Amino acid sequence: MEGALTVFKAFDAEDAAGIIAELKHLEGPLLPILNAFQARYGFVGEDAVRLVSAALNLSRAEVYGVVSFYHDYHQAPRGRxxxxxxxxxxxxxxxxxxxxxxxxxxxxxxxxxxxxxxxxxxxxxxxxxxxxxxxxxxxxxxxxxxxxxxxxxxxxxxxxxx
The missing domain is CATH 3.40.30.10 (Glutaredoxin)
Incomplete structure (x- = not known):
């Protein structure tokens, strides 16, 4: 099975806000939002943590704790x-x-x-x-x-x- 190269979008706060708005209504929306960010941008950086914490009324520490706990979330862009x-x-x-x-x-x-x-x-x-x-x-x-x-x-x- 050949690996496929994934091309991620550059992080965009307006686009990210749209993702949050789309998923915020879900019960327990934090993981679906983080998953969507990871899939779209390839990482969940500090700007994303700030947006999510404000939108979900969580502390940045709470959001960061989830991002840093799961190994599939990356906090910085990775290589090609x-x-x-x-x-x-x-x-x-x-x-x-x-x-x-x-x-x-x-x-x-x-x-x-x-x-x-x-x-x-x-x-x-x-x-x-x-x-x-x-x-x-x-x-x-x-x-x-x-x-x-x-x-x-x-x-x-x-x-x-x-």
Whole structure:
């Protein structure tokens, strides 16, 4: 299954207010609003937190607490591509530490960071369900790569950087 590149809109306060107005009537509207922001903009930043807290009569701390709790919400824009490398025990037992080191070196960033050109965000995940064929990684939203070696990981980085 090939991963699809997702293109997000730039955050726009007027557009965001429209999303809030559309979903505010729901029972427990916070998660649907945050989900809509994540889907539209790719992240839920401080400006979004302010808008949502004001519209729902919640403190910014309450909204931020939800955004920071769930790993699927991102607080800043991510790279054009997202490379997730499994760091779980099964992959570690099969050599993922060397793969992770090779990926960090090839990208020039650490886990949780985005390359300076905005091309790739590197993330750690703790199971992609490929335990028997690890170390593994996922590119964007669904392209899985198994049996990585440091050399294959470097080639994967080169491919993603194109």
């Amino acid at each position: 591509h997202v490379l997730k490398v499994c760091r779980a025990e099964a992959c570690q037992a099969r050599g993922s530490d060397a793969v992770a080191e090779a990926v960090e070196k090839a990208l020039g960033v650490s886990f949780g960071e985005t390359t300076p050109d905005g091309q790739v965000t590197l993330e750690a995940v703790y199971c992609l369900g490929l335990c028997a064929s690890g170390p593994s990684a996922m590119i964007d939203h669904g392209r899985l790569v198994a049996r990585l070696t440091p050399a294959r990981a470097e080639a994967l980085v080169e491919e993603v950087m194109l």
